[in-house]
Amino acid sequence: xxxxxxxxxxxxxxxxxxxxxxxxxxxxxxxxxxxxxxxxxxxxxxxxxxxxxxxxxxxxxxxxxxxxxxxxxxxxxxxxxxxxxxxxxxxxxxxxxxxxxxxxxxxxxxxxxxxxxxxxxxxxxxxxxxxxxxxxxxxxxxxxxxxxxxxxxxxxxxxxxxxxxxxxxxxxxxxxxxxxxxxxxxxxxxxxxxxxxxxxxxxxxxxxxxxxxxxxxxxxxxxxxxxxxxxxxxxxxxxxxxxxxxxxxxxxxxxxxxxxxxxxxxxxxxxxxxxxxxxxxxxxxxxxxxxxxxxxxxxxxxxxxxxxxxxxxxxxxxxxxxxxxxxxxxxxxxxxxxxxxxxxxxxxxxxxxxxxxxxxxxxxxxxxxxxxxxxxxxxxxxxxxxxxxxxxxxxxxxxxxxxxxxxxxxxxxxxxxxxxxxxxxxxxxxxxxxxxxxxxxxxxxxxxxx
Amino acid sequence: xxxxxxxxxxxxxxxxxxxxxxxxxxxxxxxxxxxxxxxxxxxxxxxxxxxxxxxxxxxxxxxxxxxxxxxxxxxxxxxxxxxxxxxxxxxxxxxxxxxxxxxxxxxxxxxxxxxxxxxxxxxxxxxxxxxxxxxxxxxxxxxxxxxxxxxxxxxxxxxxxxxxxxxxxxxxxxxxxxxxxxxxxxxxxxxxxxxxxxxxxxxxxxxxxxxxxxxxxxxxxxxxxxxxxxxxxxxxxxxxxxxxxxxxxxxxxxxxxxxxxxxxxxxxxxxxxxxxxxxxxxxxxxxxxxxxxxxxxxxxxxxxxxxxxxxxxxxxxxxxxxxxxxxxxxxxxxxxxxxxxxxxxxxxxxxxxxxxxxxxxxxxxxxxxxxxxxxxxxxxxxxxxxxxxxxxxxxxxxxxxxxxxxxxxxxxxxxxxxxxxxxxxxxxxxxxxxxxxxxxxxxxxxxxxx
Ligand SMILES: Cc1cc2nc3c(=O)[nH]c(=O)nc-3n(C[C@H](O)[C@H](O)[C@H](O)COP(=O)(O)OP(=O)(O)OC[C@H]3O[C@@H](n4cnc5c(N)ncnc54)[C@H](O)[C@@H]3O)c2cc1C
Ligand SMILES: Cc1cc2nc3c(=O)[nH]c(=O)nc-3n(C[C@H](O)[C@H](O)[C@H](O)COP(=O)(O)OP(=O)(O)OC[C@H]3O[C@@H](n4cnc5c(N)ncnc54)[C@H](O)[C@@H]3O)c2cc1C
Numbered sequence: 001x002x003x004x005x006x007x008x009x010x011x012x013x014x015x016x017x018x019x020x021x022x023x024x025x026x027x028x029x030x031x032x033x034x035x036x037x038x039x040x041x042x043x044x045x046x047x048x049x050x051x052x053x054x055x056x057x058x059x060x061x062x063x064x065x066x067x068x069x070x071x072x073x074x075x076x077x078x079x080x081x082x083x084x085x086x087x088x089x090x091x092x093x094x095x096x097x098x099x100x101x102x103x104x105x106x107x108x109x110x111x112x113x114x115x116x117x118x119x120x121x122x123x124x125x126x127x128x129x130x131x132x133x134x135x136x137x138x139x140x141x142x143x144x145x146x147x148x149x150x151x152x153x154x155x156x157x158x159x160x161x162x163x164x165x166x167x168x169x170x171x172x173x174x175x176x177x178x179x180x181x182x183x184x185x186x187x188x189x190x191x192x193x194x195x196x197x198x199x200x201x202x203x204x205x206x207x208x209x210x211x212x213x214x215x216x217x218x219x220x221x222x223x224x225x226x227x228x229x230x231x232x233x234x235x236x237x238x239x240x241x242x243x244x245x246x247x248x249x250x251x252x253x254x255x256x257x258x259x260x261x262x263x264x265x266x267x268x269x270x271x272x273x274x275x276x277x278x279x280x281x282x283x284x285x286x287x288x289x290x291x292x293x294x295x296x297x298x299x300x301x302x303x304x305x306x307x308x309x310x311x312x313x314x315x316x317x318x319x320x321x322x323x324x325x326x327x328x329x330x331x332x333x334x335x336x337x338x339x340x341x342x343x344x345x346x347x348x349x350x351x352x353x354x355x356x357x358x359x360x361x362x363x364x365x366x367x368x369x370x371x372x373x374x375x376x377x378x379x380x381x382x383x384x385x386x387x388x389x390x391x392x393x394x395x396x397x398x399x400x401x402x403x404x405x406x407x408x409x410x411x412x413x414x415x416x417x418x419x420x421x422x423x424x425x426x427x428x429x430x431x432x433x434x435x436x437x438x439x440x441x442x443x444x445x446x447x448x449x450x
Numbered sequence: 451x452x453x454x455x456x457x458x459x460x461x462x463x464x465x466x467x468x469x470x471x472x473x474x475x476x477x478x479x480x481x482x483x484x485x486x487x488x489x490x491x492x493x494x495x496x497x498x499x500x501x502x503x504x505x506x507x508x509x510x511x512x513x514x515x516x517x518x519x520x521x522x523x524x525x526x527x528x529x530x531x532x533x534x535x536x537x538x539x540x541x542x543x544x545x546x547x548x549x550x551x552x553x554x555x556x557x558x559x560x561x562x563x564x565x566x567x568x569x570x571x572x573x574x575x576x577x578x579x580x581x582x583x584x585x586x587x588x589x590x591x592x593x594x595x596x597x598x599x600x601x602x603x604x605x606x607x608x609x610x611x612x613x614x615x616x617x618x619x620x621x622x623x624x625x626x627x628x629x630x631x632x633x634x635x636x637x638x639x640x641x642x643x644x645x646x647x648x649x650x651x652x653x654x655x656x657x658x659x660x661x662x663x664x665x666x667x668x669x670x671x672x673x674x675x676x677x678x679x680x681x682x683x684x685x686x687x688x689x690x691x692x693x694x695x696x697x698x699x700x701x702x703x704x705x706x707x708x709x710x711x712x713x714x715x716x717x718x719x720x721x722x723x724x725x726x727x728x729x730x731x732x733x734x735x736x737x738x739x740x741x742x743x744x745x746x747x748x749x750x751x752x753x754x755x756x757x758x759x760x761x762x763x764x765x766x767x768x769x770x771x772x773x774x775x776x777x778x779x780x781x782x783x784x785x786x787x788x789x790x791x792x793x794x795x796x797x798x799x800x801x802x803x804x805x806x807x808x809x810x811x812x813x814x815x816x817x818x819x820x821x822x823x824x825x826x827x828x829x830x831x832x833x834x835x836x837x838x839x840x841x842x843x844x845x846x847x848x849x850x851x852x853x854x855x856x857x858x859x860x861x862x863x864x865x866x867x868x869x870x871x872x873x874x875x876x877x878x879x880x881x882x883x884x885x886x887x888x889x890x891x892x893x894x895x896x897x898x899x900x
Binding site for chain 2 (some may be wrong): 095096097098109139140146151153154163167169171174175176177178179180182184186187189190191192230233234256259282284341342343344346372373404407410411421423424426427428430431433434435437449
C-alpha cells in the first residue's frame with residue numbers, strides 16, 4: 001500500500017504546509033501543523049481523499065476560513081487538512097425558488113454580494129463575514145440576526161457530502177420541507193466536521209427587506225436590560241437584532257472603533273448596559289411607526305433613554321459589536337465563551353456570572369445575542385487551571401438554569417472536556433454510535449467533540 | 451424469562467386490544483391488530499416497556515391519535531402498541547420563554563386552546579387537530595401555515611425520549627439554538643417512531659397575531675395558479691397561508707361543506723383552479739393595506755378576480771380544505787400522496803401529473819400547500835398494480851424535478867417500497883446504520899421506512 005502522502009499526491013497534489021493550517025481563532029487551543037494539506041477542486045476528489053484516509057486510518061480535518069472560535073479546525077500532527085479554498089464558487093442564485101447553491105469555500109461576504117444583486121438575502125450573519133459556508137454549516141453559526149431569522153440550521157435545505165467511507169451523498173433539496181427518511185442534513189449541520197465533509201450546500205434565501213433602523217437604549221443596570229428582552233420579543237414587533245452590550249464592552253468597542261454615538265456624558269457614565277434593537281420593514285412608514293413604538297416600549301421597560309441612530313453610526317456600531325472578539329483579544333482576554341440559556345433565565349445567569357467571577361478574582365465582561373438567550377463572555381484569567389474552574393462553573397450555572405455550553409461557536413477541542421464532563425453519558429454514547437455509523441474508522445476530526 | 455405479556459402486565463398493566471389499535475387513516479395499509487396494547491402514564495414506564503421489548507425482540511409501535519396517512523402507526527401482529535392517550539397533559543405554558551412543555555398524547559386542539567389563553571400560538575396546523583403532538587413530532591407534520599412558520603421540525607426545541615435500550619434522554623431545551631454536540635432532537639423529529647419514543651416535547655411558541663384576512667382568487671387554469679406562487683412569495687408580503695385548490699376539488703369540498711363563497715356562476719364555471727391567500731398582521735390598518743396589495747398583485751398575475759372573504763366564510767373554507775382528505779375518501783379516492791417540489795417546479799410537475807394520469811386512465815385531483823411546493827393528490831384507481839405504477843411514476847417525476855416523495859405525511863408502510871426503490875442505496879444504508887445506533891435489536895416500528 002502506497003503511503004498516504006503518495007495517495008493524496010495522486011488524487012489532488014499536495015500543498016505546502018504553512019503555519020496558518022495549524023490554527024483557527026480559538027484563544028486557547030494550541031496551534032498544530034498537520035502532516036499534509038490538500039486543496040481539492042471537486043467533490044469526487046474530496047471523496048477519494050476520505051477513502052484513502054479511512055484505508056490508512058489517517059485523521060482528516062476540514063478547513064474553511066479558519067475563523068472558528070473553538071479549535072475545531074485545528075488538525076492532528078499526523079493528519080491531513082482538507083482546505084476548501086479552491087471550492088469557492090457560487091453555483092447558482094435560484095431566484096425562482098429563493099435558493100443559493102454554493103461550494104463550501106464560498107465566504108459569507110461573497111454570498112452577501114451575490115444575493116444582494118438579486119434582491120435576496122442569506123439572513124445568517126455571524127460576526128465574521130470572511131467565514132466560509134462550509135465552516136458555517138459545520139458549526140451551525142448564528143449571529144445577531146438569528147433572533148428574527150434563526151441560525152444556519154434553519155437555512156440549510158440540503159447538502160452534498162463526502163462520507164469518510166468514500167461515497168458522495170445528496171441530502172434534502174431545493175424544497176423547504178420533507179418527511180422522507182431521517183433528516184441527514186440536520187444531523188450534518190453543527191457536527192463540526194466529524195461526520196462528513198460538506199462539498200456543496202443548498203441554502204434558503206429570503207426577500208431582502210428594504211428599510212432598516214437602529215435604536216440604542218442605555219439602561220442603568222444589566223439586570224434591567226436582560227429583563228427587558230422577553231418583553232421586546234413578546235411585543236410581536238419582530239426585531240432583526242436584539243443585542244445587549246455591557247458598559248465595559250460598549251466603552252471598549254466604541255473606543256476601538258473611534259465611534260461617537262451622541263450619548264450625553266451624564267447618561268454614558270451611569271449606563272451599566274445597553275440594548276441594541278434593529279428593526280426592518282419593507283415599508284418606510286411602517287418602519288417609522290415601529291421605531292416609535294419600540295422607543296416607547298423601551299422607556300416603559302426602564303431604559304434611561306432611547307436613541308435612533310443615524311444610518312452611518314448604526315452600521316459602525318454593529319460592525320464594532322461584530323469585532324468585539326478582536327477588541328477583547330487585544331485587551332488580553334484569555335477565553336471567549338457563548339453559553340445559551342432560556343431567554344428568561346438571563347437575569348439569574350448574569351447574577352451567577354458576577355458571583356463566579358468575584359469568587360475567582362476573574363474579570364468577565366460581555367455582550368450577546370440577548371434575543372436568543374446567547375451570552376458571549378470574555379474571560380480574563382491568565383492561570384489556566386483557575387480559568388478552567390471558572391468556565392466549569394459558568395457552564396454548570398448555565399446548565400442548571402436549563403441552558404447549554406455553546407449557542408453557536410461549537411464545542412471543538414476547546415470545550416470538549418467541559419462537554420464530556422457535563423453531558424449525560426447515555427447521550428454521549430448515543431452520539432458516539434451515530435458517529436460510528438458515519439465514520440467507522442474514526443478518521444474525521446478526532447479529538448473534536450469526543 | 452417471563453413472557454413479554456407478563457412483563458408488560460407487571461410494568462403498566464395490559465389494555466384490551468380493539469380494532470382501533472390496528473390502523474391509522476392510511477387508505478392502503480391493511481389494518482393489523484397487535485398482540486398487546488399498553489397505555490403508560492410515565493416516561494419511566496415507557497422506558498421499561500422498551501427495555502422489555504428489546505430483551506424479548508418484540509416489535510413496538512407508538513400510537514398517538516392514529517390520524518397519520520402513511521400507515522406508520524399500524525403495528526405488527528406479534529407486536530406491542532404503546533398508546534400515549536394517558537400521557538396527555540400540557541405540563542407548562544412558559545410565557546416568559548415562549549415555550550410549551552407537553553406530554554406526547556396532548557392533541558393539537560388542546561394546545562391551541564391553552565396557548566390562545568396566553569396570547570401565544572403553536573403555529574403548526576396540520577389539517578387534523580385531533581392529532582397528538584407525539585405523532586406530529588414523529589411525522590414532522592406540516593400543514594397550511596408552514597409557508598410562514600415552517601413545519602413541526604422548526605418548532606421542536608427539545609424532547610425527552612425513551613431509547614429502545616431502556617434509557618431516557620433529554621435533548622435540547624428551552625433555548626432557540628445550540629451547537630453543543632449532534633442535534634439529536636432534529637434526528638428524532640420525522641423518524642416515524644423508528645428511533646426512540648417521545649415522552650415529552652419542548653415546543654417553541656410565537657406571539658398570536660391579532661388580525662387575519664383571506665383572499666380567494668380564481669384562475670383560468672392550474673398552470674397560472676402555480677406560476678403565481680413564487681411571485682407571491684417573492685413579494686415579501688409574507689402570507690400565512692398560500693394554498694392552491696384545483697377546480698374539481700374546490701367543487702367537491704364546497705359542496706360537502708355546503709359553502710357558498712359568493713363567486714358568480716360565470717366565474718366559477720371557467721375557473722380551473724384557485725389560490726387561497728391568508729394574511730395576518732398585528733395591526734388592522736396594515737392588514738387592510740396588505741390585502742389591497744395582494745388583490746392587485748393577483749390581478750397582475752392573471753387571476754380572474756380576487757375576493758376578500760368575510761371571516762365566517764374564510765374560516766369555513768379553510769376548514770373544508772382541511773377536510774379535503776375526508777371528501778376525497780368519501781368520493782372513493784384510493785390513495786392520497788403529498789409530494790414536495792422546488793416551488794418553481796410546480797407547473798412542470800402538474801403537467802407531468804396530467805400526462806401520467808391520462809396514460810393510466812386514472813383520475814388524479816388535488817390541492818396543496820403551494821407556498822411550500824407541497825402537492826396533495828387524490829388518486830382514483832381501484833387496480834392496486836396500476837395504482838402502484840401511477841404512484842411510482844408520480845414520485846419519479848417529482849424526484850426528477852428535484853423533489854421528494856413526502857413533504858409532511860411521511861413514508862410509513864404505505865410508501866416504503868417507493869422510498870426504497872427511488873432512494874440512493876448509500877443513503878439508505880447510512881440511515882440503517884443510524885437506526886442501528888439507536889435501536890440495535892430493531893424493535894421500533896419494523897417495516898416502517900425500511
Ligand atoms: C470576529 C469573529 C466574530 C464571530 N462572530 C460569530 C457570531 O456572531 N456567530 C457565530 O456563530 N460565530 C461567530 N464567529 C465564529 C464562527 O463560527 C466562524 O466565523 C464560522 O462559523 C466558521 O467558518 P470558517 O469557514 O472560518 O470555519 P473553520 O474555522 O475553518 O472551521 C470550523 C469547523 O468547520 C469544519 N469545516 C469547515 N469546512 C467544512 C466542510 N466543508 N465540511 C465539513 N466541515 C467543515 C472544520 O473542520 C471545523 O470543525 C466569529 C468569529 C470571529 C473571528
Ligand atoms: C383529515 C386529515 C388532514 C391532515 N392534514 C395534514 C396536513 O395538512 N399536514 C400534515 O403534515 N399532516 C396532515 N395529516 C396527517 C398527520 O400526519 C397526522 O394528523 C399527525 O401528524 C399524526 O399524529 P397522530 O397523533 O395521529 O399520529 P399517529 O397516526 O398515531 O402516528 C403517526 C406516527 O407517529 C408515531 N408516533 C406517535 N406518537 C409517538 C411518540 N410519542 N413517539 C414516537 N413516535 C410516535 C407513530 O408510531 C407513527 O409512526 C392529516 C390527517 C388527516 C386525517
